[in-house]
Amino acid sequence: MARVIYMDHPLIHHKITFIRRKETGTKDFRQTIGEITMLIAYEATWGLKLSDVEIETPICRTMGKELKGKKLALVPILRAGLGMVDGIQQLIPAAKVGHIGLYRDPVTHEPIEYYCKLPADCDEREVFVLDPMLATGGSASAAITLLKQKGVKNIRFLCIIAAPEGVERLTKEHPDVDVFVGALDEKLNENAYIVPGLGDAGDRIFGTK
Ligand code: PRP
Ligand code: URA
Numbered sequence: 001m002a003r004v005i006y007m008d009h010p011l012i013h014h015k016i017t018f019i020r021r022k023e024t025g026t027k028d029f030r031q032t033i034g035e036i037t038m039l040i041a042y043e044a045t046w047g048l049k050l051s052d053v054e055i056e057t058p059i060c061r062t063m064g065k066e067l068k069g070k071k072l073a074l075v076p077i078l079r080a081g082l083g084m085v086d087g088i089q090q091l092i093p094a095a096k097v098g099h100i101g102l103y104r105d106p107v108t109h110e111p112i113e114y115y116c117k118l119p120a121d122c123d124e125r126e127v128f129v130l131d132p133m134l135a136t137g138g139s140a141s142a143a144i145t146l147l148k149q150k151g152v153k154n155i156r157f158l159c160i161i162a163a164p165e166g167v168e169r170l171t172k173e174h175p176d177v178d179v180f181v182g183a184l185d186e187k188l189n190e191n192a193y194i195v196p197g198l199g200d201a202g203d204r205i206f207g208t209k
Helices: 010-020 026-044 080-091 138-149 164-173 201-206
Strands: 004-006 050-056 061-067 072-078 099-104 111-117 126-130 154-162 178-184
Touching: 010 026, 010 154, 010 178, 026 080, 026 126, 026 154, 026 178, 026 201, 072 080, 072 138, 080 126, 080 201, 099 138, 111 138, 126 138, 138 154, 138 164, 154 164, 164 178
Parallel strands: 004 178, 072 099, 072 126, 126 154, 154 178
Antiparallel strands: 050 061, 099 111
């Protein structure tokens, strides 16, 4: 059964309020998305497999732990998911990165795939799917279906803002995927935008509006 983990940390509350503000500009928005992602990644990386390793400190030999074997792949959903990559790469520089391109049809709001390029050994890795917005859940669900078709077995989904409708759809369609949510909002509006939300995440990250 999928676990949905809602963040409840003062730093995350503070930073999400900052990016919601309409006067927050592109540079600050992008930087803060990265910071929030790093904080969510702290939670999402609990339970990653470790192996014991013998090392030498300046004082003596000792045993330590490090992330095991085939580790992590990050898969941002284009475009807005790109804004979350850097934050996790700062913590785990060895993570490989794949990309899935989806956009929402403006009328049906259903996702349309236009790009997919994944690390060759993706199916042996733990995959973190990244998208700041979980609205209807269509994009996240389609991306995860695509990954499963490529043989990926261990998937976690990280988002910054979710609507209840998106959480419901994603957990129903992918009950094996844990979902990490920065903030749970109230609802979707008639255009399937999250309320109160933060507007169009892609446009705000890349300054396209
Ligand atoms: C946004 C967002 C998600 C999707 C969420 O992308 O980044 O991918 O919408 O909505 P859903 O849960 O209803 O599918 P969008 O389609 O606007 O593309 P963009 O990132 O290229 O702007
Ligand atoms: N995509 C966004 O960028 N924002 C929303 O509120 C919904 C989908």
